[in-house]
Structure formats: C-alpha cells, structure tokens
Amino acid sequence: MIGRSCERALGIVTVIGLVIGLYIAFVYAPADAVQGDVQRLMYLHVPLILVSYLAFFVVFIASILYLWRRRLQHDAIAHSSAEIGVLFTALTIAVGSIWGRPTWGAWWTWDARLTTTAILLLMFLGYLMLRALVDDPSRGATFCAVLGIIGFLDVPIIHMSVVWWRTLHQPASILRPGPSTVAPDMQVALYTNLAAFVLLYGYLLVKRLQVEGARRELFRLQMELLG
Amino acid sequence: MIFTRRVLAIAWKDLIAEWRDRESLTAMCFFAFLVLFLFNFALGGDQALIRQASSGLLWLAFAFTGVLGLARSVQSELVNDCLDGLLLYPAEREAIYLGKLLGSFSVILLVELISFPLFAVLYNMDIWSQLPKLLLITVPATLGFAAAGTLMSTMTAGLRAREAMLPFLLFPMTIPLILSAVRGTEVVLRREAFELAMPWLKLMAAFDVLFLVGSLLTFELLVEE
Numbered sequence: 001m002i003g004r005s006c007e008r009a010l011g012i013v014t015v016i017g018l019v020i021g022l023y024i025a026f027v028y029a030p031a032d033a034v035q036g037d038v039q040r041l042m043y044l045h046v047p048l049i050l051v052s053y054l055a056f057f058v059v060f061i062a063s064i065l066y067l068w069r070r071r072l073q074h075d076a077i078a079h080s081s082a083e084i085g086v087l088f089t090a091l092t093i094a095v096g097s098i099w100g101r102p103t104w105g106a107w108w109t110w111d112a113r114l115t116t117t118a119i120l121l122l123m124f125l126g127y128l129m130l131r132a133l134v135d136d137p138s139r140g141a142t143f144c145a146v147l148g149i150i151g152f153l154d155v156p157i158i159h160m161s162v163v164w165w166r167t168l169h170q171p172a173s174i175l176r177p178g179p180s181t182v183a184p185d186m187q188v189a190l191y192t193n194l195a196a197f198v199l200l201y202g203y204l205l206v207k208r209l210q211v212e213g214a215r216r217e218l219f220r221l222q223m224e225l226l227g
Numbered sequence: 228m229i230f231t232r233r234v235l236a237i238a239w240k241d242l243i244a245e246w247r248d249r250e251s252l253t254a255m256c257f258f259a260f261l262v263l264f265l266f267n268f269a270l271g272g273d274q275a276l277i278r279q280a281s282s283g284l285l286w287l288a289f290a291f292t293g294v295l296g297l298a299r300s301v302q303s304e305l306v307n308d309c310l311d312g313l314l315l316y317p318a319e320r321e322a323i324y325l326g327k328l329l330g331s332f333s334v335i336l337l338v339e340l341i342s343f344p345l346f347a348v349l350y351n352m353d354i355w356s357q358l359p360k361l362l363l364i365t366v367p368a369t370l371g372f373a374a375a376g377t378l379m380s381t382m383t384a385g386l387r388a389r390e391a392m393l394p395f396l397l398f399p400m401t402i403p404l405i406l407s408a409v410r411g412t413e414v415v416l417r418r419e420a421f422e423l424a425m426p427w428l429k430l431m432a433a434f435d436v437l438f439l440v441g442s443l444l445t446f447e448l449l450v451e452e
Contacts, residue, residue: 067448122399130396133386143382146445147396150378153441154400157434161403164426165410 007206014203017196021189029189041099043189047197048092049117055085055201056124056152063148066141072216075141078148080208082127084201089121112166116159123151233318237326238333241300245334251299252334255292259342262288263349274351281350282412286405288342290372293335294394297376300331301384310384310450320447324377328442332373339365352416360415364424364431368408371435375401378442381449407431 025043032039062078065071096114097107108114127147134140245252266284270276277284304310313323343361347354354361376397383392398405407427414424 119399126396133388142448150441153437157403161406161430165406
C-alpha cells in the first residue's frame, strides 16, 4: 500500500512539475532575441535528450547487475528504461527537426551531434527488436544485457569518430545559433523542465515496471492453466 | 600454447568446411563484384564522381559481403546441432570465440583481396603501388568487423528474422570502423601523406580492443545453456 501511495505522490508531483515547467517555458522565460518564440522548444529538446542519456545509463547499470546477480527485476528495469530512452530520443530528434526547420532552414543536417543521436536511436531500436525476437525470455535478457553493455561502451567511440568525421578535414560549419551564454531566466526554465522530465522518467519507469510485472504474472498463470 | 592450438584447430575446421563447398566464398565474391558493378549505375557513370566516392563504395561492398559471411559462420553450426558439439569440445569458451573469429576473418580478408583487382579494373584505379598501405587499413578494419560480427551473429543465429537482425545490430555499432576504413582508404588512394590516416588507424585500434575484450568477457554468456 505504501508503494501505491508513493507512486501516486510521484505522479502528482510529476504533473505539477510539468505544469510549472510549461508555465515557466511559455510565460516566465523571455523570448529569444534572435529566434523569437521558436527558441522555447529548447526547454523541451534539451531535457528530453538529457533524460534519454540517463535512461541509457540506467540500461547499462541494470544490464551489468543482471549479468552479475541474474535477478529478473534488473532485466525488467533495463528493458523498461530502454523503451523510455528510445521514446525520448525519438522525440528529441522530432522536436529538434521542428526547431531546425525555421532556424537552420533544414529538417536535418549531418552535424556530428545529430548523427550520433540518430545512431544511438538505431542501436537501441535494435536492442528492442532483438528482445522482441528471442523466444526464450531468459536468453533474450542475457543477449540484451550484453548488447546494452557493449553498445553503451561503443557510444564514446562512435561519438569520437563522428566528431572527427566532421572536423578533421573541414571545420565544423554548423554551430548552434543563439547566444553562447544562456540568460539566467532561461537557465531557470531549463533546469525546472529538466527536473520535471526526470520525474516523468521516474514515473514512466515505475508504471512500465508494473506492466512488466503484470505480464510475467499473466504468463505464469497461463503456464499454470496449461499445466 | 595449448590455447593457441585450440583456437587454430577451430579456425582450421571452419576453413576446411568452407573450402570443401566454397559456397559462401563464391557467394561473397560474386556479391562484392555485383555491388561494385551496380554502384556505377547508381552514380550515373560519372567518372569524376565515382573516383571521389570510390573508397566509400569499396567499403560498403565489403560491409555487405562481410555480413553475408558472418551470418553463415555461426548459422552453419546450427545444422545437425553442431553448435552443441562445438561447445562440448574441451576448450575454453574464449578459444571457441577466437577460433570462429579467426575463421570468419580469414574468409572475409580473402574475399577482400580477391575484390581489390576487380575494384582496380572497374574503377580504373592504380592500387598496386599502394597495396601495403592499403593492407594496413584493411586488416584492422576487417579484424574489428569480424570481432563485432562474430558476437552479433552468435546473438542472432537462432532468431526468426536473423537475416535482417544481424545487419541491423552490426552496422550502427561498426560505424567508427567503416568510417575510419573509408577515410584511411581515401588517404591512400589519393596519395596523400600517410600521417593523415593515423588518427583513423588509432580509432580502429581502440574499436578493435573494445570489441575483442568485450566479446571475450561476454561470449560465454551467449552460448551457455
């Protein structure tokens, strides 16, 4: 019962945080001098990608724990966190595209950071597909734990290679427009939204873990019925 | 010493099996030729453009053919429960992994060596004077690709959609390797100073070490019953 009320409290705090975040992003924070209101997308874009990194880091830790302790709970955390991470990364790219069209004049450019983010999305989409395709759950959990660890370790190398790819022979031509130092009001808006999205991630993770638990229970009952 | 002999024994077994039917060797060579041939049409026969893109095209062809070979290397063990037999072989799991890796590496490298003259003829390139430098790029790139590929194909061998899943997992992970190989080959083919390829060689080395160590640590988990 304590778990239930904690979860409800987390949900309420998350909603409050998101509403405050929206208010600050749309009303409190000033419009950008160069980009105008479009720049407000930053308060969605930046928290989304930072929370995706957090989600993939949780996948990495949970994968190590699963291989070490072999507890199903760790695998469930890795799986759920990977799903939320994929969702948030995809949203980051979508929001970035919407932001990029009016400011850069293109939906997509082969900027180093954009490319690594897209590769990260592809890798974890592969992770989720692999999980869906392996019939034996414990085997799938092991495969995905290995993939989660190796993939996470590969990310710095991918990042380095893509940055070099863009900068070794020619200077980076695409830099983020806007002021290099973020105004204090904007910082407040950014951090508030980041906190709200971390809460949202936590809430989604708890909910997703419940679904996973229910699914396992259903599977167990089905097996019992079938004998 | 005995570890090395076990690794070589497994690799030798794979190479003999490959030599007896030459099925994947011919398929891979033909495929590499086909890809190099088709790129000509994709680029509209523009010779200047083709020359500029040639190293990228070469490595795309190698990546596609490499996947073909890697998929077969572990899949062929599934027939008649050969994989179970292989696991019963009194050797460390690391030796089994390294043996499979060495087998795939040799086959892919052989296909690449056969493809070089084809590439030189089709794209009108003089690669012969540059061959040692080219090999300096090709060997570490192929090694890393085979290391990551052997691990991934062990994961996907038993799946329903394995033909689609192997490239889907392997290509995003090996982007650093393909990128470095393309850039390094570009430096060599354009006769630029070889120092320009050094950062890419270091990157390949880092990737190779990561995947070899990572695979050696985790391969046992993938094949356990």
